[in-house]
Amino acid sequence: MDTTARPRLPRLPLGAAFPPPPGPGAPGDPGVCAPGAFREVTAERAVVLGGPAAILLQVAHPLVAEGVAVHSDYTAGPAHRLLATLQAALTVTFGDTEQARAAAREVGAQHARVRGTTRAAVPGTPAGTPYRAGDPDLALWVHATLVWTARRVAERYLGRVLDAAEREEHWRGSWPFARLFAVPQAVLPPTAADFERYWERSVAGLVVTDAARTVAGGILTQRTRPPLPGVAALARSVTADLLPPSVADAYGLARTPGRRAAAGAARALLRTARPALPDRVARWPHAAVAERRLAAAPAAPAPAAG
Template sequence: MSDERAPGRLPRLPLRAAFPPPPGPGRPGDPGVCVPGGVFRAVTAERATVLGGPAAILLQVAHPLVAEGVAVHSDYTAGPAHRLLATLQAALTVTFGDTEQARAAARHVGAQHARVRGTTRTAVPGTPAGTPYRAGDPDLALWVHATLVHTARRVVERYVGRRLDAAERERHWQESKPFARLFAVSPAVLPRTGADFEEYWRTAVARLVVTDAARTVARDILTQRTSPPLPGVAALARSVTADLLPPRVADAYGLERTPGRRASAAALRTLLRTARPVLPRRVALWPHAEVARRRTAAALR
């Protein structure tokens, strides 16, 4: 029997899909739900954050309940990278759109998640068979949010070369909370401080279990083909993802940090860090950030 999810059967990803257009200009003067000029927007604005997409998804599905929901309810196998980029577009709209644009994007995601519920079919360490799950569970929503926050920060620090000091890390976390609340993360489960978030992250990562369902998602995302073809992109994606993931999680996915992968990731880090200071804003940053800047500035005119 043929494998319908073999790399050669995956739909090709048009390169233009990696450059989602910004939403409309929105209501003049409306700052949106995230802090204008804040650290959270500054980190998210970097185009390089797209490098962390596969790592964030692999972290999410390393939670057995998230993996089960994806395996049963998601169409990742029909086009995993397309789904990843749809998630990117929603995140950019919520971060940089005006208030109604942000809420509409979050409502759209919430409507898609409303049907994702059930019970686990098999037991994995720490999660017995029959454990209930639902996408709107605040604890699961917090984990998904945490993967986005942590991975974006790590990409910006490693591949853009912007190190966040303790005060900036605290602001980054606090400014991420309005984003989280729009995606079903209740205030009751949000870590109070940046230090609390770091402790939550360490504890949560230690409990991750990479299941066969998670490995299927990883295989599909990391073997995605592009149109036009770009030789070496999949290998580079695996190198960067191995670099960004916690070592134990990377190993569980079969993404060991081999000398070749280390060298590939290091070369890309050097290239991007060298280029970033001289890149025009329109190249280095998502256009969503400029739309938000102009919209907010309209209130001062």
């Protein structure tokens, strides 16, 4: 991927990759997303490796790419927004009911202004095609990228391969998350097998536009503060490994021997290390907060005044 002409983005503080959990919340409140496979997969810190792949998949839909190009200010650095999205997703998944709804409302308010029509034609999408962030089909696609990439990271980098029943539980467990982010139940594929068919059809219809390549360039050349040499190169290697081959090729992310070796080394390291790591290191602290909240007894109601 040629990034030589792109501006140098602000450095990303490493602390931004470790978002703090929300407060303890209401004792006994399970939150919006029930315990199960969806929360178990999302709890792993390693799923953040799939963030760049999820963003690239999202903007490979021309209407999503147009909305991002017109309504986002990329001078602040796209990785900053990726991590803001991560924090919102973790709060919705592990927060209590009100925390989850508040996080979703904040995202919804930001998305409310994202609407317009495409400025140029691309294959399958004529110029002047309307788009809006709240469109159910676009919201479903964004949700699908998050579900698919998290599961793919778990399988490839943690060795957490879901069997058929677990895939069903993982997909259905994501529904409350989806509905809170403007995905109506009516458009959600009813089974995991239906989701797989939806995914294959959708990937076959993706088109990587210049707007999408601009987003990809920012995501995959992000610099950190303090500097960590090799982070951007590793991100490109892992993203090329995670993406469907057709999408990786469209972005110019060739799976070179060097990238395959880097991704393979990352897979081997994480698969070996994960069983030995304590949960407080390997999992987001949001998950532990949710477990403590769920185990706590709800406060007893105040006695009626005599």
